[in-house]
Amino acid sequence: MFKGLFKLFFGLIRLAFFLLLFVVIFHTWVIRQVLTFSLSYQLGADVSIQRVKMDWKNTGFEVQDIEIGNPYSFPRGTLANIPLVIVSVDLPGIREGIFRLKAVGINLRELQVMNVSQKGLNILALKPLQKSNEERGASSQEAVRTKGKKYMPEVMIDELIFSIGDISYLDASGPSLKQNRYRAGIQGATYYNIRGTQDVIAILVGEALKKMGFSYLQSQLKKFQSNSVSSGAKKGGLLNQVMAALGENSPF
16 A cells, blocks of 8 residues: 555656656746757857747757857857757756757858867857867766766757758958858758767768868768758658748748
8 A cells, every 4th residue: 555655646746757857848948058058068159049939849949149249268259040940849858867859950050160270260169069178088077977867857859950041251361350250051951869969069060061062071971961861851840830930031
């Protein structure tokens, strides 16, 4: 009898915990604050978000009007203008310690690339593309890091769909400023089975640099290229809705 009561009691506590987690996750103000601070920390740059809109049907949300600044080691300025990001969350996966996103759609309207003397390209100074001193540190530090990751939810993305509009390039590494502008024309590029912010940034930066004629990250991108499909590929369900939304808000 007592055993059954204990099971019922802990079952109710567990249910209350996940209901509370659900409310916290799907409160727009909380989402906006968490995303702002999280992205700023992960990218090593200032991030501002204007609005978050819920999408109850797909257990997800829309993030509107995101602006990413230059990495902190560069002059102040805008690096990326993203009018829309669509996210669909897999709630059952959270209970298993995996923060799984069923789909993420990104409309990157404009990317402002800057080349500064003794610093290089601003997009390559983003935190996910840098090897930190801690990663080069002692094995004991690495052991602590690995142990800590065990208690942090792993972020996985089933489908990443993105569009990239214009790319402006300012070369301030020489005696005179040089400017150029590229029409990326990327719409509906799709990748599957992405792990975390680092992979997303590597894909977006790599695709942009290829449009600019740079070959950086080409070898790193090979593992993703086999999963890429063109915007004309067959799509359905939520992916179709994401593409439709990106199309409505796209500058192309």
